[in-house]
Amino acid sequence: MGIHVIKMPDIGEGIAEVELVAWHVKPGDAVVEDQVLADVMTDKATVEIPSPVVGRVLSIGGPVGQVFPVGTELIRIEVESGGAARAASAAPPPAPAAPRAPATAAAPRAAASPPVARAVPPLPVPAPAATPAAAPPAARDLADRPIASPSVRRRAWELGIDLRQVRATGTAGRIMHADVEAHAKANPAPAARPAAPAAAGTPREGEQVIPIIGLRRKIAMKMQDAKRRIPHFSYVEEVDVTELEALRAKLNERHAAQRGRLTLLPFVMRAIVIAVREHPAVNARFDDEKGVLTRHAAVHIGIAAQTEVGLMVPVVRHAETLDLWASAADVARLAEAARGGTVTRGELSGSTITITSLGALGGIVTTPIINHPEVAIVGVNRIVERPMIRGGLVVPRKLMNLSSSFDHRVVDGQHAAEFVQALRAGLECPATLFVE
DSSP states (O other): OEEEEEEOOOOSTTOOEEEEEEESOOTTOEEOTTOEEEEEEOSSOEEEEEOSSOEEEEEESOOTTOEEETTSEEEEEEEOSSHHHHHHHTSOOOOOOOOBOOOSOOOOOOOOOOOOOOOOOOOOOOOOOSSOOOOOHHHHHHTTOOEEOHHHHHHHHHHTOOGGGSOOOSGGGEEOHHHHHHHHHHSOOOOOOOOOOOOTTOOOOOOOOOOOOHHHHHHHHHHHHHHHHSOEEEEEEEEEOHHHHHHHHHHHHHHHHHHOOOOSHHHHHHHHHHHHHHOGGGSEEEETTTTEEEEOSSOOEEEOEEETTEEEOOEETTGGGOOHHHHHHHHHHHHHHHHHTOOOSGGGSOOSEEEEEOGGGOOSOOOOOOOTTBSEEEEEEEEEEEEEEETTEEEEEEEEEEEEEEETTTSOHHHHHHHHHHHHHHHHSGGGGGOO
8 A cells, every 4th residue: 555645736826825625535535536635715716626546535634724835735645556556646746626716805816717517537446355345435426426616515515405416507517506596495404493592591601613714714804904904984975866766767667678677786887987087086996015006997896795605796897888787787697696606707806996785784874895906985875765855845855875985095085075976966866877
């Protein structure tokens, strides 16, 4: 018998270290060639590390959440002695599988091709042994191991679903998020028995320790970096959207069947496109390390979206060229891709200004964190109907607050206020959004 040591391979793109986000094997498991051993996360993608040999796992290099520099030991596998084993041991470090679309908050990302699903090869026929023995369960079951991304596996685990029972609709038999959700709906789990309420005055004990790893760690680091590096200041303004909501209802009544329904978001996007023409300082990115501010003529709007795996900000490119329905369609497409885990790195990079909204949960005021290295973010709060005095009469009006944050190093308070007032003027008189 021999020992094959798999070290963390050089994934390229200048990556010096990666974070381990999932083990697919444990000590004692039998593995075959090309079996996925672990998932690691770089700054740009989650990557699968396959096995180049057939054998049994002796030890793993560390727990989930540990950071591995390139070249450090990842896993040890015991292999059979002989020519095949020697050839496997002499093989170069395993090449990582094609990176999947990242699940990360929107930091600048290099564009990448979509991942290519790979089918698990058939099991090799084991050499006859002196004493007959049953094949290890892991080796017997490997051919049936479902093809799915870590986020899909995590969701299935949360729902208590065996992925081998899920019908796959993805390329090459890959199980998608929609497949898991459809299986869960078709096979509802029995309701858990509710715990008995504690008696009044009875203290409750217990705690849950949750490691902050993978995407959650990336989000935490990005938010911390943005807050630490950018001196934020926020500006809140009330907007009367009564006329805008009336226009939106009329357009939906007339065109929803053919063009799709409009939400408030495409109108806010249009208002930003108009406002940045006179206030280009907010449609910019600031490289604080080089001390260079780049103002953009194109308006690439990031749309903050909450997904099951965390916050993502897909980008609607060249919003200045889109009408209301094209904007709405792009937002819907990107949101679905983000929730389904199919959004690409190119679709998560390059925004010049961001919109964030909590919809009906939008509250009265928010203080959004800027999507570094941008210099402005526009927060949309919920719409409420309140009485207002207009022409000496008390009338009901639909009101909404815009909560916006700016980078005070490069955006002065007056310029920020003028930009928000331009947004307000466009939203309160929506006809002006379409007059060039």
